Amino acid sequence: MSELTLFLIRLAYLAILWIFVLSAISVIRSDMFGARVPEAARAAAPTPRGRRQKAPRRRGQPTHLIVVEGSNVGARAELVDAPLLIGRGPDAAIRLDDDYVSTRHARVAASEDQWFVEDLGSTNGTYVGSGRITQPTTLTLGTQIRIGKTVLELRK
Numbered sequence: 001m002s003e004l005t006l007f008l009i010r011l012a013y014l015a016i017l018w019i020f021v022l023s024a025i026s027v028i029r030s031d032m033f034g035a036r037v038p039e040a041a042r043a044a045a046p047t048p049r050g051r052r053q054k055a056p057r058r059r060g061q062p063t064h065l066i067v068v069e070g071s072n073v074g075a076r077a078e079l080v081d082a083p084l085l086i087g088r089g090p091d092a093a094i095r096l097d098d099d100y101v102s103t104r105h106a107r108v109a110a111s112e113d114q115w116f117v118e119d120l121g122s123t124n125g126t127y128v129g130s131g132r133i134t135q136p137t138t139l140t141l142g143t144q145i146r147i148g149k150t151v152l153e154l155r156k
Helices: 003-033 039-044
Strands: 064-069 076-078 084-087 106-111 114-119 126-128 137-139 144-147 150-155
Touching: 106 144, 114 126
Parallel strands: none
Antiparallel strands: 064 076, 064 150, 084 106, 106 114, 114 137, 126 144, 144 150
16 A cells, blocks of 8 residues: 555544544533523523412322332422422432433423423433333323333322
8 A cells, every 4th residue: 555545544544533532522511411402492482480380289190209219219309399300410309320311311290280201302211111202201190200220100
């Protein structure tokens, strides 16, 4: 091989190596600080008005979300404080010490009489029952939510 060919191969290898390093840094950054929200979506989002809307409480409805399996067994959050953020971040209602959980992993919220869980673009996904969810999914009493190695459940 000529010196020029060998130089071009080395240059291409170096470029591929740098692309890999930069993409790894990008993934780590998005996991630690969350995904970027476009300016248009920020402007369209409603602004909070001082008080949070309380979730409806009815007889037979769940009252709290509790960790039933994993390293944080027994951790719980009251559903009256909905929407509840689940993740490793300091602003999470239920903080999970799990390597497979993102900083802002999932959210549990109410809409009228129903409870929903929504994955917030996490790397490892959120599972309801045995299926991975890609959109807000309805929850009922006893429904198990798996996030990493942790299992959460809606209870009365």
